[in-house]
Every structure is written in structure tokens, then in C-alpha cells.
Amino acid sequence: MGLNGKLVVSMEVKCGGHLFHDLYQTSSHHVTNISSDKVHHFDIHEGEDLRAGSIIGWKYTHDGKVKVTKQLIEAVDEEKKSITWKVLEGDTLELYNSFTISASFEDNWATWTFVYEKKTEDTPEPVTLLKLMIDITRDLEGHLHKI
Numbered sequence: 494m495g496l497n498g499k500l501v502v503s504m505e506v507k508c509g510g511h512l513f514h515d516l517y518q519t520s521s522h523h524v525t526n527i528s529s530d531k532v533h534h535f536d537i538h539e540g541e542d543l544r545a546g547s548i549i550g551w552k553y554t555h556d557g558k559v560k561v562t563k564q565l566i567e568a569v570d571e572e573k574k575s576i577t578w579k580v581l582e583g584d585t586l587e588l589y590n591s592f593t594i595s596a597s598f599e600d601n602w603a604t605w606t607f608v609y610e611k612k613t614e615d616t617p618e619p620v621t622l623l624k625l626m627i628d629i630t631r632d633l634e635g636h637l638h639k640i
Contacts, residue, residue, distance in 0.1 A: 496611045500623050503604040504630060508637045510598030514574035516633060517596065518543055528632035530554070531625060538563060545569050548581065555625050560584035567593070574598040588616045594626075603630050 533552045540547025562583035580592040595606040
């Protein structure tokens with residue numbers, strides 16, 4: 494039927510992937526300062542920190558519009574430097590029945606994976622959303638490379 498999809502991008506980064514993992518795992522709120530033209534706000538809605546089971550929220554610009562998302566941190570793997578978020582609410586779920594984002598930051602590689610179910614066959618693949626993640630990763634890379 495073709496309603497389920499998966500998009501993956503791996504990109505080499507100039508600084509160690511562990512720095513990206515640490516940023517998302519311990520200091521996600523700094524993403525709004527580093528990539529402020531793309532990410533405008535970050536909140537922890539439930540939970541006291543950025544561990545599996547916590548619910549977080551983002552406000553961001555995508556395709557020229559300000560959008561919001563609320564996500565459950567499903568899994569964190571310190572060894573593999575990976576994090577998985579499940580979208581619970583927000584603009585993304587207007588087009589998709591389910592949407593999961595995984596990020597892995599091993600060695601000098603950042604890998605983003607989207608797994609989703611489109612609401613209709615006409616729903617576009619989330620390529621522009623993946624491009625946004627690439628652009629944010631490049632912003633973070635520029636910041637982390639200076640450190």
C-alpha cells in the first residue's frame with residue numbers, strides 16, 4: 494500500500510559525534526541559541542531531564558512556517574550515542590499517523606532516521622523535514638567545531 498516509509502541520511506561531521514549526542518542528551522535547550530533561525534523554543538513537559546520517558550517540546554520553522562512538536566524520548570543508548578523520539582503531538586501529525594525520529598552520532602558521523610506512516614497516499618515524503626535536520630546539524634557542527 495505504500496503508506497509506511499523510512500528516510501535515512503548519514504553525514505560526516507568535523508567534530509566527534511559524541512559532542513552532538515551530549516548536546517542533545519544534556520543541553521537540548523542550547524539548540525535554540527545555536528540554530529535560532531530554525532529552532533525557537535525547547536521545553537521539558539514531563540520528566541526532570543532528558544532521559545527515556547521524558548516528554549519534550551520544540552517550536553521550529555519548517556517550510557517557512559512556525560511549527561510545534563511534542564515528543565516522547567523513547568530510547569537513549571549511551572554506548573551507540575543514539576536517541577529516539579516519538580512524535581506525540583504537533584504539526585507533523587497533521588500529515589502522518591505516526592512519526593519516529595532517531596539520531597545516531599558515532600565517530601564523525603551523524604545519522605538521522607525518520608520512520609513514519611503517511612495519512613494518505615498523496616502525503617509527501619518528509620524530505621524537507623529531513624533537510625531541516627541536516628541544516629540544524631550543520632549549524633551545531635559549526636558551533637561545536639569551534640569548541
